[in-house]
Amino acid sequence: MAADTVRGARKAGRYALLVAVSAVVLFPIWAVLMQALKSGPDSLDHPRSLLPVDLTFGTIRAAWDQGDLGRLLLNSMFVSVMVTIGVVITSLLAAYAFAFLQFPLKGPLFIAFLATMLVPGEVTVVINQKTADSLGWINSYQGLIVPSLASTFGVFLVRQMFLQLPRELREAASLDGVGHLRFLWEVAAPLSRPTLGALGLFTFLGTWNAYLWPSQVIRGDRAHETIQIGLERLKNSDISKINLVTGGLVVAALPIFVMLVLFQRQLVRGLTAGAVKG
Amino acid sequence: MKRRLRDIPWAVTMLVPSMALLAVWTVYPLVKAVQNGHLSCDSTGNRCTDAGWGQYKVVFLSNEFQHALLVSIKLALLTVPAGVVFGVGLAVLADKQLRAIGVFRTIFSSTVATSVAVASLVWFVLLQPQIGVLSDLFSGWFPVLKNPGLLNDHGTALSAVALSSIWANLGFTFIIVTAGLQSVPRELYESAYVDGAGSVRRFTDITLPMIMPSLLFVSIVLTTRALQSYGEIALLTGGGPNPQKSTTTIPYLIYGQNSIIHNNLQIKSAAAVLLFLISLVFAVVQFRGFEKRVHYGS
Amino acid sequence: MRRSSSRRSSSLFVLAALGLVAACSGGGSITNSGGTTTTAAAPGTGTPGTGAASTSAATTSTVPLDSLPGCPTDALASTTGTTTISFWHGMSGALNDELVKLTDAYNASQTKVKVKLVQGSYEQTADNYLQASQGNRPDLVQMPEYMVQSIIDTKSTVPVGKCIAASKFDTSAFLPSALAAYSTQGVQWSMPFNISNPVLFYNKKVFVAAGLDPNKPPQSLEELKADSQKIVSTGAAKYGIALESGFDSGGGWYVEQWFAKSEQFYLDGQNGRQARATKVLYNNQTGVDLLTYLQGLINDKLAVNVGDNSGSGYDNLLKMADAKEPAAMTINTSASLGPVLEVLKGGQFPQLTADDVGVGPMPGPDGKPGALIGGASLWVVNSGSDAKTAAAWDYLTYLVAAQQQSEWASTTGYIPVRTDATTLDPYKTTLATDPRFSVAFDQLKASPDAPTSAGPVVGPLREVRSVLATAVAAILNGADVKKSLDNAANQANALITDYNNRNG
Known part of the structure; x- marks a missing residue:
């Protein structure tokens, strides 16, 4: 009886703590959401009320129209999808070579591949911007997509997965006369679906959220701006558009939050797979 | 032997896409930056003279670069330990089989999906000194929120940026640490419980050692992010406030609009190469740490 | 065991990090890099206390026009079909909306030329232009006033003077000072498009509450101080004025304005217009007096420093609308007048309405009116295509025509580049119904007819302003005025020397 009460109190205490901490974690999002959903005078009243009353979509609609956010969302979507497909394909191909093929200098070449992981994007952007300029790729989809199409991490991840596949599979297939591409497409890739899903989701999120490279290219x-860069433009608008950025934030964050809820498991797998990489 | 040669055409075909892309967009820019770093050119980059390798030394020793290095390290020290502690706290709090715990887990991981631009601008809106909600609600207790504002005060600007980063990274840290916690065998707790170990002892003697790999991974990622932070600086402070330029990190020094070298490609290249070398030093040190852990852990 | 090892490794990495820093303290400025500029940093190169008279102006030089690219303004006549040109500009928010409107009307009015707009901030547009290779540059670009020398040195534009001559374009209605602002060494490089200068924004309600005349804003710095004292002592507002230190406002541009109001040069070479400037002059007595005055306002709690304004550009304006601790006045560009009135009309700030806002000339050292041309101008880019050059010129002449200038000025707060725009609607009506829109115009027309009324031009003017802005920020926070200005001057001079060595 007493033990039950103690346990009950503990449980209630933990719930109280969970709710309190959740409130702190969510406060920034909530406050911005309330500012975005209230009309001009209400959004900045003093003292500030954060209660969800008298809500309107005016600010969000204004941000949508004036920031051209529909177009920017499509741009972000297109670029992220293209990069994701590209990374999965290039990673599959290179990982296959490293996992299933025999060729001279395989070891050193793989080390060289891994070594490029040591070069942060923050270092290469200076020159890549010049390269994009000389290719005429400033303000273009190519400029946003092509430099991100290869991922050393992706190659590494998929190769690890391939190495776990039983070697007999490949041997049996080649006795049956199944070529490399068919084996890759019909056997190896389907068996690696969870890894590929995690890689794809990860790449998609990374591309969607990218800031430095899009801001330089x-x-x-x-017409080619991504939503992240559009947010910066909304922020830098003049004083008469002071609230638009809150509307823009809601629009930019919403699709990703929906994705988070839908693909939480894959995301966790992707992130913890990253932990292996070290 | 025969096999090795027969596979070559396939290997080439399959490796070429990745290799070509990495060569053009990762290796070439590094080589080119190294080469650029010792030139001195006019503002269009057409007329150049060789300034010598000494230019790297001048850039590295310059007050601006040293200051930016210090700011980057300070940012790492502000974000990494706090980020890890909060992440562990959240993970431990949510690591219980309770009804509706999934909801709380989703909330705690929610910031993993925010981009640097979204997270930074959320805090930019919150922290606005005249009309921001934090200033409105709390400036009675913390006058600095209004005058001059957390992001505009030399003493608090970097901490405010760190706050935004910690919040943005919370979801990531939470997910990794939670995964670490879930891999701890339950029997260990049970036997410790039987041995009469209290919850604090159980945490320090079992949980902490068992999740050390996760913590190490989290700290490595957070350190890297801190050293490479650009977007949050560009959006929150523009490297300011002046005159101390309290939040000018190395990436901001290279790419920032308010940076004194923003239109000097050669100095930018030199600084980027130095950033690479510094990242390399950190990578090696971290790798050493990782190696050691693997050694003791196995 | 495990714990101690990882603790060791993490402390190792912190140590390694700190070791990096400790090993190398005490260096020069990053701007002193480059083999040729080692002498630039020598301290004491500034000559404090020298005014305009003693400036050793180098020999006047003029650029031979024949050496510059030509402007075939009639090339459009021989084209068939549509010539598409791109125009990079730095107008954001409501200013962008208005430019889009004007451009849409232009594109719809004819079929020969189609203009594609590319928008950034001024700084972005400038960086984009400098960083792009010649083939990827636009056909027309808008550049803020601080970019003049820098763009000249790219040798990538067609001077509009040549277009004016080729098409016999009539500039008689233009403000002479506006044209002069974009001409150096005898060449009209670009065409003024949007002119602004700093004006005083003040809260009339607070003036009334403090017992001041709401229609008599302070003209001189002394009056500004006296009015602020009255406002603060009566409790009408917490602060008299909100100051800031953005590089293109209180930290740099306004200081240039105050120098011009004092009829002092800011750079040698007569502000860099007669010959390439080699050093700044702002650490002279004029500069020291000015910054000492501003610092005094802060020390006496008559002014509040809202910090670096260049991020948003309106922190100081928001301080006037602050519900808790407002300031009664601030200085801001006249270009913000339209947007400010628009936001206040929206009712977002109940404590400050559009009608409460008064506008006065920027208070100066002795109360004399006058201002430098700020804002931006249009540069015709040498694209190598005669048709595009002609198309750019055609669109440019549309933008600076009297009717468009009238529309542009009435919605934005910019000053029209030509006087005849004031006789046309809608600007004519705006001026008649809202005299606040004429303050900047009147102040500009009242500028003294002196060589100091053409502002400074030097290659790295943006960086020079940044350096000064850093010093101004330090001074507003209480640093020693003379020392801060001397330091900034040394750093600015090193920047100029380095730039001139690379581009001269």
Whole structure:
């Protein structure tokens, strides 16, 4: 009886703590959401009320129209999907070579591959921006997509997966006369689906959320701007548009939050797979 | 032997896409930056003279670079330990089989999906000194929120950026640490419980050692992110406040719009190469740590 | 065992990090890099206390026009079909909306030329232009006033003076000072498009509450101080004025304005217009007096420093609308007048309405009116295509025509580049119904007819302003005025020397 009460109190205490901590974690999002969902005068009243009353979509609609956010969402979507497909394909191919093929200098070549992971993007952007300029890729989809199409991490991850597949599979297949591409496409890739899913989700999120490279390669052209860069433009609007950025934030964050809820398991797998990489 | 040769055409075909892309967008820029770093050119980059390798030394020893290095390290020290502690706290709190715990887990991981731009601008809106909600609610207790504002005060600006980063990284840390916690065999706890170990002892003697690999991984990632932080600086402070330029990290020094070298490609290249070398030093040190852990852990 | 090892490794990495820093303390400035500029950093190169008269102006030089690319303004006549040109500009928010409107009307009015707009901030546009290779540059670009020398040195544009001559374009209605601002060494490089200068924004309600005349804003710095004292002592507002230190406002541009108001040069070479400037002059007595005055306002709690304004550009304006601790006045670019009135009309700030806002000339050292041309101008880019050059010129002349300038000025707060725009609607009506829109125009027209009324031009003017802004920020936080200005001057001079060595 007493033990039950203690356990019950503990449980209630933990719930109270969970709720309190959740409130702190969610407060920034909630406060911005309330500012975005209230009309101009209400959104900045003093003292500030964070209660969800008198809500309106005016700010979000204004941000949508003036920031051209529909277009920017499509741009982000297109670029992220293309990069994701590209990374999965290039990773599959290179990983296959490293896992199933025999060729001279395989070891050193793999080390060289891994070594490129040591070069952070923050270092290469200086010159890549010049390269994109000389290719005429400033303000273009190519500029956003092509430099991200290869992923050393992806190659590594998929190779690890391939190495776990029984070697007899490949041997049996080649006795049956199954070529490399068919084996890759019909056997190896389907068996690695969870890894590929995690890699794809990870790549998608990384591309969607990227900031530095898009900010250097998209220079004022709204037709090709991603949503992240559009947010910066909303922030830098003049004083008459002071609240638009809150509307833009809601629009930019929403699709990703939906994805988070839908693909939480894959995301966790992707992140913890990253932990293996070290 | 025959097999090795027969596979070559396939290997080449399969490796070429990745290799070509990495060569053009990762290796070439590094080589080119190293080469650029000792030139001195006019603003269009057409007329150049060789400034010598000494230019790297001048850049490295310059007050601006040293300051940026210090800011980057400070940012790492502000974000990494706090980020790990909060992540562990959340993970331990949510590591119980309770009804609706999934909801709380989703909430705690929610910031993993926020981009650097979204997270930074959320805090930019919250921290606005005149009309921001934090200033409105709390400036009575913390006058700095209004005058001059957390992001505008030399003493608090970097901490405010760190706050935004810690919040943005919370979801990631939570997910990794939770995965670490779930891999701890339950029997260990049970036997410790039988031995009469209290919850604190159980945490320090069992949980902490068992999740050390996760913590190490989290710290490595958070350190890397701190050293490479650009977006949060560009969006929150623009490297300021002046005159101390309290939040000018190395990436901001290279790419920032308010950076004094923003249109000097050669100095930018030199600084980027130095950033690479510094990242390399950190990578090696971290790898050493990782190696050691693997050694003791196995 | 495990714990101690990882603790060792993490402390190792912190140590390694700190070791990196400790091993190499005490260096020069990063801007002193480059083999040729080692002498630039020598301290004491500034000559404090020298005014305009004693400036050793180098020999006047003029650029031979024949050496510059030509402007075939009639090339459009021989084209068939549509010539598409791109125009990079730095207008954001409501200013962008208005430019889009004007451009849409232009594109719809004819079929020969189609203009594609590419928008960034001024700084972005400038960086984009400098970082792009010649083939990837636009056909027309808008550049803020601080980029003049820097763009000249790219040798990538067609001077509009040549277009004016080729098409016999009539500039008689233009403000002479506006044209002069974009001409150096005898060449009209670009065409003024949007002119602004700093004006005083003030809260009339607070003026009334403090017992001041709401229609008599302070003209001189002394009056500004006296009015602030009255506002603070009566409790009408917490602060008299909100100051800030953004490089293109309180930290740099305004200081240039105050120098011009004092009829002092800011750079040698007559502000860099007669010959390439080699050093800044702002650490002279004029500069020291000015910054000492501003620091005094902060020390006496008459002013509040809102910090670096260049991020948003309106922190100081928001301080006027602050519900808790407002300031009664601030200085801001006249270009913000339209957007400010628009946001206040939206009712977002109940404590400050659009009608409460008064506008006065920027208070100066002795109350004399006058201002430098700020804002931006249009540069015709040498694209190598005669048709595109002609198309850019055609669109440019549309933007600076009297009717478009009238529309542009009435919605934005910019000053029209030509006087005849004031006789046309909608600007004519705006001026008649809202005199606040004429303050910047009147102040500009009242500028003294002196060589100091053409502002400074030097290659790294943006960086020079940044350096000064850093010093101004330090001074507003209480640093020694003279020492801070001297330091900034040394750093700025090193920047100029380095730039001139690379580009001269």
